[in-house]
Amino acid sequence: MRILFLFLDGVGLGENDPTQNPFAVANLPTLTGFTDGHSWLRGLSRIEGKQSVFIPTDACLGIEGKPQSATGQATILTGINVPEMIGRHYGPRPNRSIAEIIERDNVLSRLKAHGIDIAFANAFPETFFESIRRGKRLLSANQLALHTADVIFPGTEALQQRKAFSVDFTGRGWKARFGTNSTPVMTPFEAGQHLAQLAGEHDFTFFDHWLTDYIGHRGTLQEAVDLLETIDGVMAGILDVWDISEGLVILTSDHGNIEETGQRGHTYNPVPTLIVGKSWATIAEGLTDLTGFAEGILRALVTGDA
Numbered sequence: 001m002r003i004l005f006l007f008l009d010g011v012g013l014g015e016n017d018p019t020q021n022p023f024a025v026a027n028l029p030t031l032t033g034f035t036d037g038h039s040w041l042r043g044l045s046r047i048e049g050k051q052s053v054f055i056p057t058d059a060c061l062g063i064e065g066k067p068q069s070a071t072g073q074a075t076i077l078t079g080i081n082v083p084e085m086i087g088r089h090y091g092p093r094p095n096r097s098i099a100e101i102i103e104r105d106n107v108l109s110r111l112k113a114h115g116i117d118i119a120f121a122n123a124f125p126e127t128f129f130e131s132i133r134r135g136k137r138l139l140s141a142n143q144l145a146l147h148t149a150d151v152i153f154p155g156t157e158a159l160q161q162r163k164a165f166s167v168d169f170t171g172r173g174w175k176a177r178f179g180t181n182s183t184p185v186m187t188p189f190e191a192g193q194h195l196a197q198l199a200g201e202h203d204f205t206f207f208d209h210w211l212t213d214y215i216g217h218r219g220t221l222q223e224a225v226d227l228l229e230t231i232d233g234v235m236a237g238i239l240d241v242w243d244i245s246e247g248l249v250i251l252t253s254d255h256g257n258i259e260e261t262g263q264r265g266h267t268y269n270p271v272p273t274l275i276v277g278k279s280w281a282t283i284a285e286g287l288t289d290l291t292g293f294a295e296g297i298l299r300a301l302v303t304g305d306a
Contacts, residue, residue, distance in 0.1 A: 002247035004199040010213030012256020012269030013042045022224035028232040056270040058289035066266040070094045072254030073141035077106045079294030093138040107294040108149035119202040123159035188230045192237020216257030248277035
């Protein structure tokens with residue numbers, strides 16, 4: 001059993017409002033193919049198929065206030081209701097209380113302890129590593145969990161070899177920012193194919209996509225539409241290569257945001273969870289909020305219940 005975990009920061013299920021919700025207007029044939037052609041909007045119910053399940057997932061976790069990245073990501077990767085434990089939603093980066101929870105126990109460390117091979121599929125430029133070394137940058141909750149589990153953070157060389165990917169999947173953003181001719185540039189479909197091939201070489205592969213949250217805070221509706229259509233193309237490429245009989249693709253988020261472009265803040269909306277693969281029920285059992293992922297992943301990869 002293999003798992004490819006696609007984390008999309010700041011994606012919720014919002015109103016059917018074409019003036020601010022990109023899900024109401026974007027052309028997303030791959031994603032909506034898992035929801036009987038229905039757009040990913042608020043009110044969409046759990047939809048089960050033979051090879052997939054779509055689950056509207058609670059990110060509020062019974063705590064007042066808008067969900068935030070640090071507590072949401074920490075909850076996903078520990079299985080603990082972190083906002084409840086610290087008394088509030090918090091983010092974007094973990095404070096000391098959240099960091100201690102992640103460092104004490106998270107699903108990635110557990111997987112590593114059982115000999116599970118984990119890959120981080122994001123590439124990082126040298127400036128990222130330098131800022132970490134100088135103490136000028138804090139790791140996100142996702143990054144801290146990966147670091148705690150001693151997972152390698154790929155750099156430029158891995159990107160050039162298609163062993164890791166820029167946050168926009170295609171490499172266009174990396175090439176534009178860093179101006180290197182050696183950066184591979186792909187279509188979304190090609191990027192998805194290569195990501196699936198990479199994930200096929202590991203037991204658990206994690207991709208951390210934060211552009212959805214960035215566009216939700218600062219972007220336009222058209223930028224949000226374009227980004228969602230890119231993600232749809234990536235998913236199409238992944239599924240072109242992925243063996244659904246041997247592995248699972250999990251897509252989820254930590255809180256809503258991009259579904260209300262122009263609001264510049266997070267939302268109370270449920271987040272979409274999509275699990276693709278014949279053994280989807282192993283992860284989906286009891287999954288209604290962000291606390292449900294960690295134990296499901298352990299069931300699939302450690303206890304052999306897939």
